[in-house]
Amino acid sequence: MPDLIQSPSILLTLFAFLLMIGPLIVIHELGHYWAGRLCGVRALAFSVGFGKELWHRIDKRGTRWRIAAFPLGGYVQFAGDADASSRPDPALEGASQDQLKGTLPGAKLWQKMFISFAGPLANLVVAVLIYAGFALALGVPQTAPIVGRFAENSAAQAAGMQLGDRIVSIDGTHIDDFADIVPRVILYPDRTVEIELDRAGRTLLIPVKIARFEDKDEFGNKQERGLLGVGPETTEVARIGPLGAIGYGVRASYERLKMTGVGLGQIVTGERSVGDLSGLPRTAKASGERLTLGWLPFIDLIAFFSINLAFINLLPIPTLDGGHLAMYAAEAVRRKPLDIRSQEWAFRIGLGFVLALAVFVNMNDLIQMFL
CATH class of the missing domain: 2.30.42.10 (PDZ domain)
Known part of the structure; x- marks a missing residue:
């Protein structure tokens, strides 16, 4: 067993956690934002965090860039969204194509799918670049x-x-x-x-x-x-060159993404304990410990967490990006969007599931850490 190292202080743990999660949230939401811009969809708001607004600036395109009090999350609200969850605005039901121009509901189906996928994709690109950088610098x-x-x-x-x-x-x-x-x-x-x-x-x-x-x-x-x-x-x-390093980054990211999927599948089937699910407390603890070990272990954890963030957001749960993609897939099969009432219920159920899961994993973390 290795010699034990003293656990980092609460302040260092909090600093490391925010240093890890903050940029990854911004990058994730920027993925959605830039995909929306490329597809001609207006962004009404870009928020880092939820809750009370601490700062904002409105740019020349009318996008409200804001920082909120609760930093563990963020969102892009596009024109046509009812709220931060990207739920379609019921007021637009039955609107003409001219009225929907520049809104998310008015975008083509492939564009809506691209916008939803762009957030997780941005996180995967971060991981690829980190692993590629390691390969280029260290071999x-x-x-x-x-x-x-x-x-x-x-x-x-x-x-x-x-x-x-x-x-x-x-x-x-x-x-x-x-x-x-x-x-x-x-x-x-x-x-x-x-x-x-x-x-x-x-x-x-x-x-x-x-x-x-x-x-x-x-x-x-x-x-x-x-x-x-x-x-x-x-x-x-x-030693490898830039192209070889990118290839290595892709392979390393794919392997870790696959391991995340296998691990979650084992939890669902009962092969692995639900106690292996980590919430915010254990993630914060890990970030502080990795930063204590040095910048390279900490950056490696950022890559791994970025992959997990992409994977979780791609799960087919309403309110998550994967839930939007699932509804767009249903739209492709039906050749028309789900009605507003069906989407409303899907988002409510999805939100309830996500909140219940968040409470469970975070309580589980606290129990395992302190009992």
């Missing part, structure tokens, strides 16, 4: 998936794996690098996987039950993960 570890050592009580060694074996695939997924092993193992403790090996030119297939391992990080936080118990002999760092 990319390249480690052949050849077993060079075993951990104590290694699940892989117990199953018959030997030093010098090359891991070719895990459950049919090809392995090119040792780093490819992690996402196929870390989320699946106690699961038995089939591993294809190359042993001195011979192909072998062996079943391995992934071990369940609890370690503690530098601050004493418990983490459960799957572990094969194998490691490489050596790791080389390769």
Whole structure:
């Protein structure tokens, strides 16, 4: 276990959390805003935060740029929106195309979908650029998936794996690098996987039950993960150019996005505890701890949180971007928008679900942190 580091102060934790979440919210909403401008949709308001307005400025296009008292969120309100949730204004029902010009309800279907998707897309681009920047500045570890050592009580060694074996695939997924092993193992403790090996030119297939391992990080936080118990002999760092770095950033972001989806799916199916859902308290705690470790770990957390923010917003829940996309998909099938009453009920149900989930995960965080 690593030597424990003293937890950061409340002030440092709050500073780190706002430093992480504030810019990501602004970038997310700017994605919506610029997509709207490209599609000719007027923005009535751009808000960082909710609640009482602390500052505002109205630009030459009539957009009210505002900072509000409660900073954990934000929104862009387009012409034709009834409120900050982008719910269509009932007053526009039955309006002519001339009356709808420049409004979100009057935009073409593909434009509305693009505007909704642009916020999560902006967050994904942030993650890609961060990982690309790491790759460009620090290089990319390249480690052949050849077993060079075993951990104590290694699940892989117990199953018959030997030093010098090359891991070719895990459950049919090809392995090119040792780093490819992690996402196929870390989320699946106690699961038995089939591993294809190359042993001195011979192909072998062996079943391995992934071990369940609890370690503690530098601050004493418990983490459960799957572990094969194998490691490489050596790791080389390769220098790559800008295009290669962007490619690496895309792959790294995709892997982390997929892991987020798998983790949520496991919670839904009961394979993983709902206690693994993190709310604002644990996210703030993690941000303070990462900043204590240095800027690189903190920026890495920003990339990971940006991916999570994109993923959560793409869930098909009304009031979230994914909910809007789901309704636009229904509009494409029906060849006409859902009626205002149906949209009203969808937004109410979605808002209720989001609020209930927020209360649950944040209370769960506080219970796990202090009890």
